[in-house]
Amino acid sequence: MRAVQSAENFQNKMAMEGVPGSLGTSVGFSLRIGQTLFSSASLLFMSLGVEFYSYSAFCYLVTTMGLVIPWSCTLAVLDGYSVVVKCPVRQPGILFIIAAGDWVLSVLTLAAACSTASVVDLLFQTSSSFCTPKCCSRYQLSAAMAFLTWFLSLASALLNLWLLPSS
């Protein structure tokens, strides 16, 4: 009986305070900040001073990062506000939209990162006329940053999915 009660207490505590990393917690805020930083870095490495628009995989990466950055920024602001006023968002509708958005963006980010990485690898192998060493290393860095964005995005998506049934 006591075990059941303590399990219930634990569940209520988790539901009230939120799983670490989910919406409205300080770990969640750090995850969003990380996503914003890595996706911005990926976008900058890909688009500044490099002719990315001749390859469709690179255009796709730029488009995806252009979606991830405003999404992560908005949720970082929301998380920061929730942490400061200590009142996390717990409306099931909003949680569902955020969880679904996280999943979709996580899949898109993984697809973009894999496409970029495979195209860079092919350009690197084929010949140096398509891609100078300076360009190639920037493309590689951009793909690496996209993979890091995906890791953090997946973590957010999993933790918000965990929170969904308890709301």
Add this chain to the structure above:
Amino acid sequence: MRAVQSAENFQNKMAMEGVPGSLGTSVGFSLRIGQTLFSSASLLFMSLGVEFYSYSAFCYLVTTMGLVIPWSCTLAVLDGYSVVVKCPVRQPGILFIIAAGDWVLSVLTLAAACSTASVVDLLFQTSSSFCTPKCCSRYQLSAAMAFLTWFLSLASALLNLWLLPSS
């Protein structure tokens, strides 16, 4: 009170019979058969009579499909057996392993499909010397089959994840 009872009945019924598409149901069996067929088709289009080993993205696709085929075959046999004897597997340990395996393979399949698609697109755009029309269409078909495998694999993974907390 009646609403709570009927919700509980529904939940018990779902836990006993399984969500359609999860482990041990006929929809789950169809999903596994579909995964096996599409992944075999992807592997055959890529490997028979085409020099796939000169591109690392294509080697990665072949490796991933080599993992997906035995996994889907084994689970198709398990599902078929469960449907025939009407006794689905409900041990939490086994369910957890199957759900985790489904997720990992689903991510790997998406990565392989995206890499292959982007490399095929690049080869197609660059010049016809790298890839004759016959080869290119086979690569494209292989990538399309890999995407279909990913769709079915994601469906299995989501439905098994749904089943996990109720076991």
